[in-house]
Amino acid sequence: xIDSSSLVERILVRDVRAIARAIxxxxxxxxxxxxxxxxxxxxxxxxxxxxxxxxxxxxxSTLVDKLALHYRGLGKTIGILAVDPSSPFSGGAILxxxxxxxxxxxxxxxxxxxxxxxxxxxxxxxxxxxxVAVLDAAGYDRILVETVGVGQDEVDIxxxxxxxxxxxxxxxxxxxxxxxxxxxxxxxxFVINKAEREGVERTERELIALLEMSERSDGWxxxxxxxxxxxxxxxxxxxxxxxxYASFRQRESSSMERRVSVAENRLVEMLRERLLRRxxxxxxxxxxxxxxxAAVAARRRDxxxxxxxxxxxxxxx
Amino acid sequence: xIDSSSLVERILVRDVRAIARAIxxxxxxxxxxxxxxxxxxxxxxxxxxxxxxxxxxxxxSTLVDKLALHYRGLGKTIGILAVDPSSPFSGGAILxxxxxxxxxxxxxxxxxxxxxxxxxxxxxxxxxxxxVAVLDAAGYDRILVETVGVGQDEVDIxxxxxxxxxxxxxxxxxxxxxxxxxxxxxxxxFVINKAEREGVERTERELIALLEMSERSDGWxxxxxxxxxxxxxxxxxxxxxxxxYASFRQRESSSMERRVSVAENRLVEMLRERLLRRxxxxxxxxxxxxxxxAAVAARRRDxxxxxxxxxxxxxxx
Numbered sequence: 003x004i005d006s007s008s009l010v011e012r013i014l015v016r017d018v019r020a021i022a023r024a025i026x027x028x029x030x031x032x033x034x035x036x037x038x039x040x041x042x043x044x045x046x047x048x049x050x051x052x053x054x055x056x057x058x059x060x061x062x063s064t065l066v067d068k069l070a071l072h073y074r075g076l077g078k079t080i081g082i083l084a085v086d087p088s089s090p091f092s093g094g095a096i097l098x099x100x101x102x103x104x105x106x107x108x109x110x111x112x113x114x115x116x117x118x119x120x121x122x123x124x125x126x127x128x129x130x131x132x133x134v135a136v137l138d139a140a141g142y143d144r145i146l147v148e149t150v151g152v153g154q155d156e157v158d159i160x161x162x163x164x165x166x167x168x169x170x171x172x173x174x175x176x177x178x179x180x181x182x183x184x185x186x187x188x189x190x191x192f193v194i195n196k197a198e199r200e201g202v203e204r205t206e207r208e209l210i211a212l213l214e215m216s217e218r219s220d221g222w223x224x225x226x227x228x229x230x231x232x233x234x235x236x237x238x239x240x241x242x243x244x245x246x247y248a249s250f251r252q253r254e255s256s257s258m259e260r261r262v263s264v265a266e267n268r269l270v271e272m273l274r275e276r277l278l279r280r281x282x283x284x285x286x287x288x289x290x291x292x293x294x295x296a297a298v299a300a301r302r303r304d305x306x307x308x309x310x311x312x313x314x315x316x317x318x319x
Numbered sequence: 320x321i322d323s324s325s326l327v328e329r330i331l332v333r334d335v336r337a338i339a340r341a342i343x344x345x346x347x348x349x350x351x352x353x354x355x356x357x358x359x360x361x362x363x364x365x366x367x368x369x370x371x372x373x374x375x376x377x378x379x380s381t382l383v384d385k386l387a388l389h390y391r392g393l394g395k396t397i398g399i400l401a402v403d404p405s406s407p408f409s410g411g412a413i414l415x416x417x418x419x420x421x422x423x424x425x426x427x428x429x430x431x432x433x434x435x436x437x438x439x440x441x442x443x444x445x446x447x448x449x450x451v452a453v454l455d456a457a458g459y460d461r462i463l464v465e466t467v468g469v470g471q472d473e474v475d476i477x478x479x480x481x482x483x484x485x486x487x488x489x490x491x492x493x494x495x496x497x498x499x500x501x502x503x504x505x506x507x508x509f510v511i512n513k514a515e516r517e518g519v520e521r522t523e524r525e526l527i528a529l530l531e532m533s534e535r536s537d538g539w540x541x542x543x544x545x546x547x548x549x550x551x552x553x554x555x556x557x558x559x560x561x562x563x564y565a566s567f568r569q570r571e572s573s574s575m576e577r578r579v580s581v582a583e584n585r586l587v588e589m590l591r592e593r594l595l596r597r598x599x600x601x602x603x604x605x606x607x608x609x610x611x612x613a614a615v616a617a618r619r620r621d622x623x624x625x626x627x628x629x630x631x632x633x634x635x636x
Contacts, residue, residue, distance in 0.1 A: 036623045043621035057374055059490075173376075258616065265622065266612035270595070272626045277594040277633065278587070284635040295583035299575065304360035305582065306353045309589045316594065317634045318601040 006034045010041040016079075016140045018113060025115055028132040031279075039132055042139035049081070049138040050248050051145045053160035056169030061195045064231040065169060065240075066148045070106055072237050073144050079111045081137035081145040085118075085130055085159060113137065127158040128271045134162075158271070160188055162264050165247050167191045170209065172201035189224055190247045193240060197228035220254055222247065285315040323351045327358040333396075333457045335430060342432055345449040348596075356449055359456035366398075366455040367565050368462045370477035373486030378512045381548040382486060382557075383465045387423055389554045390461050396428045398454035398462040402435075402447055402476060430454065444475040445588045451479075475588070477505055479581050482564050484508045487526065489518035506541055507564045510557060514545035537571055539564065602632040 012020035024042075027035040052069075056062050063084070070080045106112045117130050130147065137145045149159050160166045168189035192213075194205055206226060213224050225243045229236030251257050282291065297303040329337035341359075344352040369386075373379050380401070387397045423429045434447050447464065454462045466476050477483045485506035509530075511522055523543060530541055542560045546553030568574050599608065614620040 036627070040621050040623045043623070044618070047618060057376065059374065261616035262609070262613045265615040266608060269608065269612055269615065269622055269625060270599070272622060273598060273629060274591060274595045276626055276630055277598055278591045280630070280633070281590060281594055281635060282587070291583060291586065292579070295586055296579045298582040298586065299578035301361065301364060304357050305586055305589060306357045306360070308586060309593060310353070312590060313593055313597070315636045316597070317636060318598060319632045319634060 006037045007041070010038055013038075013042060013136060013140050014045060016142075018110075021113060021136060021140050022115070024136045025117075025133045028136065029117065029129050031129075031275075035132075039135060042135060045139040046135050047138065049142050049145050050165065050244075051134050051138070051147060051163040052165045052167060052244055053147045053149070053163030054167045054169060055149045055157075055160045056193075056195075057171075060169040060171045061231050062148055062169050065193065065195055065229060065237075066146050067106060068229075068231050068234055068237045069240060069244075070112060070144075070146060072241050074106075074109060074111065076241075078143040079141065080106075080113070081134075081140070081142035082106075082112065082114045083130060083133055083137070083145070083147045084114070084116045085126065085147065085149040113140075113142065127162075128268075128275055130159050131162050131268055131271075157188060158267070162268065164251060165190055165244050167193060167244070169193045169195050170205060171196045172199040172205045190222060191240070191243045192224055192226045193236075194226065194228045195231055197236065198230050198233075202228065220257075220260070222250060222254070281312065281316060285312055323354050324358070327355055330355075330359060330453060330457050331362060333459075335427070338430060338453060338457050339432070341453045342450045345453065346434065346446045348446075348592075352449075356452060359452060362456040363452050364455065366459050366462050367482065367561075368451050368455070368464060368480040369482045369484060369561055370464045370466070370480030371484045371486060372466045372474075372477045373510075373512075374488075377486040377488045378548050379465055379486050382510065382512055382546060382554075383463050384423060385546075385548050385551055385554045386557060386561075387429060387461075387463060389558050391423075391426060391428065393558075395460040396458065397423075397430070398451075398457070398459035399423075399429065399431045400447060400450055400454070400462070400464045401431070401433045402443065402464065402466040430457075430459065444479075445585075445592055447476050448479050448585055448588075474505060475584070479585065481568060482507055482561050484510060484561070486510045486512050487522060488513045489516040489522045507539060508557070508560045509541055509543045510553075511543065511545045512548055514553065515547050515550075519545065537574075537577070539567060539571075598629065598633060602629055 009020050009024060013024055024035075024038055026032070027038065054062055054066055054069075066082060066084075070082060073080055106114065115133065117126065117133060134145055134147060147159060147163055166188045168191075170192060172194065192209055194202060194209070206228070209226060213226075218224075225246070227236055227240045227243050229240055231237070294303065294308050298305045298308060326337050326341060330341055341352075341355055343349070344355065371379055371383055383399065383401075387399060390397055423431065432450065434443065434450060451462055451464060464476060464480055483505045485508075487509060489511065509526055511519060511526070523545070526543060530543075535541075542564070544553055544557045544560050546557055548554070611620065611625050615622045615625060
């Protein structure tokens with residue numbers, strides 16, 4: 003028997019096992035997950051959430067490790083969520099290379115967790131935001147959310163953070179246009195990692211040129227920081243940049259506007275997931291979806307009529 | 320006045336303007352889009368769809384261009400969909416660097432189109448699959464779908480293709496684990512592009528090691544091809560690999576199983592989008608979502624109760 007209210011109490015005093023259990027419930031959308039989140043909600047809003055994204059190979063994980071170690075040196079407690087896409091076929095979760103984070107894994111003031119995509123119902127962004135809420139309610143000072151890749155999922159996750167960090171490496175020129183389209187506009191801080199490499203000047207120039215093309219409505223000028231995470235270089239400057247932006251956000255008048263927009267996206271994401279699950283469970287008999295899919299695959303039915311037919315079972319008061 | 324049935328007739332004789340118009344309708348989910356897709360559905364299933372994904376900087380666009388040119392030399396007609404993530408704030412679409420495709424842009428047997436994310440209702444994967452259906456019905460022999468990034472959206476899009484291609488570049492070792500988790504298992508063909516670069520042997524060895532760890536249920540052994548797309552090297556071998564896999568798929572007994580799985584994912588994606596749109600339009604008054612989001616942002620309401628309340632307006636017969 004699990005008692006939700008005692009779980010909530012234990013989370014609020016930062017009991018690591020209770021936190022891990024709550025995040026699992028959130029991930030699996032287990033019974034009581036919503037009750038737990040409702041109870042925790044009033045305790046959220048104190049920690050600063052830092053979203054870090056960038057292309058594979060940019061050294062995000064090492065950067066996040068070093069950032070966490072630096073914050074530990076400042077006496078802050080740290081939650082880390084590493085969002086890993088997982089196999090679409092197996093549905094399994096992969097811990098990635100978080101194992102190497104030796105300096106952090108045994109620190110009782112650091113909580114590390116991987117989040118993975120499950121099945122085709124989506125909900126990774128929703129689950130990650132809810133996991134952040136659990137860590138926030140538990141009182142972690144800084145919550146680092148690291149995402150692999152530059153897809154829409156990553157954008158959705160990073161834009162819900164209080165501070166969004168985009169990691170680049172020298173010599174990405176080829177695809178900087180593509181990255182721009184996806185994640186350039188969400189970055190408050192740009193880190194050029196592996197800055198000892200050739201091409202760092204050019205990458206910085208290109209980045210500055212791109213940033214000059216777009217102006218933010220809140221007046222914030224994105225900061226550019228060079229780091230060599232493996233050698234711990236630039237990490238203090240990176241931390242300062244984060245804190246500078248976090249202070250700016252608190253003063254800044256359009257801050258509420260952004261919070262409303264984040265809340266709206268979150269409501270939409272939660273609704274989307276909930277509605278789909280209800281319709282799949284309640285409007286279809288067990289196995290019916292597979293039968294309909296087989297009919298479509300054999301071209302006996304077209305998918306558009308099938309979806310209309312299912313949609314007709316849904317009524318809105 | 321637009322007459323859907325005449326639009327369908329024009330698509331079936333590969334009228335480029337009609338095709339472009341239908342894809343716009345599909346993207347915007349305009350009235351009649353579903354009627355058009357229903358009418359086209361019976362004419363689909365003839366073209367071979369090739370999904371190409373990989374990290375930014377891997378040279379996907381150039382590779383797709385060269386592949387298209389090679390197919391043109393074989394007398395095939397080609398449709399190209401370049402799926403670009405776009406800014407989550409502006410909602411605008413970016414054509415990326417497709418402009419450089421000089422050799423293709425004026426060829427009447429090549430149709431090129433960018434697809435972009437729109438707002439937070441998602442639907443990019445759904446719209447792309449529908450656009451593929453339009454091109455398929457129009458009789459294009461090979462439909463190339465190029466996606467930027469390695470997120471869930473890209474995985475969703477690429478796994479609906481008949482042939483899935485993952486593009487790597489030498490020296491990605493650091494994040495090969497991360498890439499593996501997301502897209503390794505969906506690749507039937509792996510291209511190591513920029514193969515003139517240092518580290519190609521190591522990347523290939525690592526790739527082989529990763530592929531040996533997983534076995535496919537259909538018995539296909541993924542092919543590894545080295546290319547230097549900018550110099551047109553390896554493109555003939557790449558084309559051969561695609562055709563080899565396409566033939567394998569046609570013979571192979573589990574082909575139907577995969578088609579059913581693809582159809583199921585597609586139905587779910589279509590349902591998800593349709594349900595969300597209906598609930599936002601019908602269960603909420605204009606401006607109500609924004610008011611609720613403001614209440615959540617101010618912590619006057621918790622998002623979980625808000626979503627429950629909206630969900631309670633939905634009834635399923």
